[in-house]
Amino acid sequence: MALDPQLLEILACPDTHHAPLTYDAQAQTLTCTECGRIFEVRDDVPVLLLDEARGGPAERS
Numbered sequence: 906m907a908l909d910p911q912l913l914e915i916l917a918c919p920d921t922h923h924a925p926l927t928y929d930a931q932a933q934t935l936t937c938t939e940c941g942r943i944f945e946v947r948d949d950v951p952v953l954l955l956d957e958a959r960g961g962p963a964e965r966s
Contacts, residue, residue: 908949918942919953937961
């Protein structure tokens with residue numbers, strides 16, 4: 906089962922910039938269009954926790 910397209914329209918990065926996310930259905934991830942953080946989708950539920958995200962500004966330093 907894929908994420909609902911209406912849900913994808915309103916999802917945003919939980920960081921202060923609240924940028925839109927792009928969905929990769931095959932990898933089951935959401936990627937922030939601004940900071941590059943990658944959030945997993947587990948059992949069709951987006952895990953939008955900054956502590957569990959991969960990539961982003963903290964990993965580039």
